[in-house]
Amino acid sequence: METITKPATPKGEPKQKMKKLTVKNISGAEAVVQSLLSEGVDLMYGYPGGANMPIYDVLYNYQKELHHVLTRHEQGAIHAAQGFARTSGKVGVCMATSGPGATNLITGLADAMIDSTPLVCITGQVASNLLGSDAFQETDIISMSTPVTKWNFQITKAEEIAEVFAKAFYIAISGRPGPVLIDITKDAQFENIDFHYKKCTKIRSYHPIPKVDMNQIKAAATLINSAKKPFILFGQGVILGNAEEEFKALIEKAQIPSASTLLGLSALPSQHKLNMGMVGMHGHYAPNVLTNDCDLLISVGMRFDDRVTGNLESYAKQAKVIHFDIDPSEIGKNVSVDVPVLGDVKETLAVILPSIEKKNHDNWIKKFYDLYQIEQKEVINGQLNPAQEKLTMGEVMDSINKETNGEAIIATDVGQHQMFAGRYANFKNSKSLVTSGGLGTMGFGLPAAIGAKMGAPDKEVVVIIGDGGFQMTIQELGTILQTKVPVKIVVLNNEFLGMVRQWQELFFDKRYASTVMTNPDFVKIVEGYGIKANRVTKREDLTGAVSALISSKESCFLEVVVEKKGLVFPMVPSGASVSDVRLK
Amino acid sequence: MLDLNKRIKMENTIYTISIYTENNIGLLNRISSIFLQRHINIESLTASNSEIENVTRLIIVVDSTEDRIKKIIGQIEKQVEVIKAYYHTNAESIYLQSALFKIKSNLLFEKRQIQNIIKKSNAQIVTVTPEFFVIEKSGRKEEIDKLYKQILPYGIMQFVRSGRISVTKEEMKISEMLKEQLN
Numbered sequence A: 001m002e003t004i005t006k007p008a009t010p011k012g013e014p015k016q017k018m019k020k021l022t023v024k025n026i027s028g029a030e031a032v033v034q035s036l037l038s039e040g041v042d043l044m045y046g047y048p049g050g051a052n053m054p055i056y057d058v059l060y061n062y063q064k065e066l067h068h069v070l071t072r073h074e075q076g077a078i079h080a081a082q083g084f085a086r087t088s089g090k091v092g093v094c095m096a097t098s099g100p101g102a103t104n105l106i107t108g109l110a111d112a113m114i115d116s117t118p119l120v121c122i123t124g125q126v127a128s129n130l131l132g133s134d135a136f137q138e139t140d141i142i143s144m145s146t147p148v149t150k151w152n153f154q155i156t157k158a159e160e161i162a163e164v165f166a167k168a169f170y171i172a173i174s175g176r177p178g179p180v181l182i183d184i185t186k187d188a189q190f191e192n193i194d195f196h197y198k199k200c201t202k203i204r205s206y207h208p209i210p211k212v213d214m215n216q217i218k219a220a221a222t223l224i225n226s227a228k229k230p231f232i233l234f235g236q237g238v239i240l241g242n243a244e245e246e247f248k249a250l251i252e253k254a255q256i257p258s259a260s261t262l263l264g265l266s267a268l269p270s271q272h273k274l275n276m277g278m279v280g281m282h283g284h285y286a287p288n289v290l291t292n293d294c295d296l297l298i299s300v301g302m303r304f305d306d307r308v309t310g311n312l313e314s315y316a317k318q319a320k321v322i323h324f325d326i327d328p329s330e331i332g333k334n335v336s337v338d339v340p341v342l343g344d345v346k347e348t349l350a351v352i353l354p355s356i357e358k359k360n361h362d363n364w365i366k367k368f369y370d371l372y373q374i375e376q377k378e379v380i381n382g383q384l385n386p387a388q389e390k391l392t393m394g395e396v397m398d399s400i401n402k403e404t405n406g407e408a409i410i411a412t413d414v415g416q417h418q419m420f421a422g423r424y425a426n427f428k429n430s431k432s433l434v435t436s437g438g439l440g441t442m443g444f445g446l447p448a449a450i451g452a453k454m455g456a457p458d459k460e461v462v463v464i465i466g467d468g469g470f471q472m473t474i475q476e477l478g479t480i481l482q483t484k485v486p487v488k489i490v491v492l493n494n495e496f497l498g499m500v501r502q503w504q505e506l507f508f509d510k511r512y513a514s515t516v517m518t519n520p521d522f523v524k525i526v527e528g529y530g531i532k533a534n535r536v537t538k539r540e541d542l543t544g545a546v547s548a549l550i551s552s553k554e555s556c557f558l559e560v561v562v563e564k565k566g567l568v569f570p571m572v573p574s575g576a577s578v579s580d581v582r583l584k
Numbered sequence B: 001m002l003d004l005n006k007r008i009k010m011e012n013t014i015y016t017i018s019i020y021t022e023n024n025i026g027l028l029n030r031i032s033s034i035f036l037q038r039h040i041n042i043e044s045l046t047a048s049n050s051e052i053e054n055v056t057r058l059i060i061v062v063d064s065t066e067d068r069i070k071k072i073i074g075q076i077e078k079q080v081e082v083i084k085a086y087y088h089t090n091a092e093s094i095y096l097q098s099a100l101f102k103i104k105s106n107l108l109f110e111k112r113q114i115q116n117i118i119k120k121s122n123a124q125i126v127t128v129t130p131e132f133f134v135i136e137k138s139g140r141k142e143e144i145d146k147l148y149k150q151i152l153p154y155g156i157m158q159f160v161r162s163g164r165i166s167v168t169k170e171e172m173k174i175s176e177m178l179k180e181q182l183n
Helices: A028-038 A050-064 A074-088 A106-114 A142-148 A158-173 A188-189 A214-226 A236-240 A244-254 A285-291 A346-353 A362-384 A391-404 A418-422 A445-455 A474-483 A500-507 A522-528 A540-551 B002-011 B028-038 B066-078 B103-112 B111-118 B141-154 B174-182
Strands: A001-005 A020-027 A043-046 A065-071 A092-096 A117-126 A153-154 A181-183 A191-196 A229-236 A258-260 A275-278 A296-302 A320-325 A339-342 A411-412 A461-466 A490-492 A532-536 A558-560 B014-022 B042-049 B054-062 B084-091 B093-103 B124-128 B132-139 B158-161 B165-168
Touching: A001 A445, A020 A028, A020 B103, A028 A050, A028 A158, A028 A188, A028 A191, A028 A296, A043 A074, A043 A339, A050 A092, A050 A117, A050 A188, A074 A092, A074 A106, A074 A117, A074 A445, A092 A258, A106 A142, A106 A181, A106 B124, A117 A158, A117 A188, A142 A153, A142 A181, A142 B028, A153 A158, A153 A236, A158 A188, A158 A191, A158 A522, A181 A188, A181 A244, A181 B111, A214 A296, A214 A320, A214 A346, A229 A244, A229 A285, A236 B111, A244 A346, A275 A285, A285 A362, A296 A461, A320 A346, A339 A346, A362 A391, A362 A490, A391 A418, A391 A490, A391 A540, A411 A445, A418 A461, A418 A490, A418 A500, A418 B103, A445 A461, A445 A474, A461 A522, A474 A522, A490 A522, A490 A540, A522 A532, A522 A558, A532 A540, B014 B028, B014 B165, B028 B042, B028 B054, B028 B066, B054 B066, B066 B084, B084 B165, B093 B103, B093 B141, B103 B111, B103 B132, B141 B158
Parallel strands: A001 A020, A043 A065, A043 A092, A092 A117, A117 A181, A153 A181, A229 A258, A229 A296, A258 A275, A296 A320, A320 A339, A411 A461, A461 A490, A490 A558, A532 A558
Antiparallel strands: A020 A191, B014 B054, B014 B084, B042 B054, B093 B132, B093 B158, B093 B165, B124 B132
């Protein structure tokens, strides 16, 4: 154990030494920053206010070691932290003040909770003697955040800081990741203590990774080896578990056609010959139809969301089901499972591989390819080579693919453009899609892309946003202006809230209630933020504009005016069976 | 619709959920929000220390289907500070509730019937003052309800019934489990 006396900074200290750190007589606020440094945090997002000012004051001394990004709204801070976590694989950190600062984090917490994103969020709180007095900017954020956090804790004494932060980082990233919130009263930030930091590696009541059960492995291997028409659904668990190689080895050995959930996209390269695309409401035709034809459905790190399964009463009833997951509460939650395989998929997939026989399922795989031909003819051709004059969302994605060669990270907002991105983007590398899956948070895209680029600075980050969602967090253009983060922004403007409009067209008698958007001049607004901006309305200008966007060294904005009444197909209508997926 | 409701109702049973947890200030909120999110009513909830030092035991009674209870147990066990959660049917556990009745003292002497009721129901008189006396009854909910109905005509000044407390017939190996986890 080493001792540093105030005001020495831990600059240049090797990380191993940081694990056990003692600093004498420092403030709680300093202890917060020392805790973050001890966890290797060098980047965080946030917004200052009355109840977290002591921490900001300490951060002023550590600008080199811990870079703080000032967003334009606390929701922007937490979505940026999510984007950072998704592309870096590290814990995202953000901070807000008490009251409205804290409540502005709620949407991001809910989003991170449902999409299993590791976050540590810090909120300031009024002094402990004022708790419960309806003090200025007091809000009971612990109660409010309970259902949307993996864990939360209110610190009222500075001596609690080190232990609580160590626990928070361990809980956020271990097992099935999730967001953690730490609320710190202002008096705890001012109080002086001797600070000792020890990383947390164990909590007696918490078992993040179930032990591999060889009986489950054997039972699963037997089913896989005897299946004639096996089909794999993979989700974000493969990415979170860093199990991409193990996964590929399994499907290649047993020749199992595989399809992804929205969040599982990029875990397997889009062009892999066993990658049959995406399942679900706007997924590909073949994997949706053949879900109800396979004799064995193997789910790997996914949770059978209702957008994936459609009507559960008619979902894969003919098939045996194997479910690989790290979270025991997911087993049988929505779909009954014949063989659960609990554990970290990186481990369970590696353990099962030797028991899997080499197989050839060519005839079964051909069924997927045949159905893909139908989808190509009925849906994809119309998107990529449209007869109409107006641009389609699909051809914009295709143009981005050609320019980035599938190497870019694609971030999206929520809506039609998100489904087009999921369906048409070409992914070569894992962790290449940053999107709000479970919660469907409009406004996620722009701030998440800022974090995504900071989490993977060597990658190109292109964010696709609709004209509706763009205006939900448009103020984060200010964060781009200030940080100069070179994010490439594409707004697909159809002057409608397109996804809701699509439902109105199909299921509400074309009654377009409150979905028509009168939009501002986006190019002017973006230019006002000092970002290069361009607008494309004609097909002949698209390739050049996308090329200029991608080749720009700085952040750059492209608005593409697309057809107003475009529809995303295929579509599994709400309440229908996946095999009743509509092509038009 | 009617048929469906009937079927679901028939499957509902009283389950006693037993949770061993760390003693944490926000945990009760976290547990109750799991029920709230699924729109399940909690019939009763009791928190106390358990047979293990620093480990709290919660007893929650709900009327639901086994399928839902199983999923709830999964969600409860997922909470960081929960050590273990179980569910049991009435047949699998030994359980009771306690109730206190505050009654005017003059009734004890003027209405002899009350003394008989107390004696027959195995209730205890725990306090007598010139103004009131208090009787305590522990047992099944039905027994307490029966006593309540018997006393009601004479006038009850105050009545309160506790949540269910329960121990299981099967062994709970929490201590071993905790030892194993720390190794």
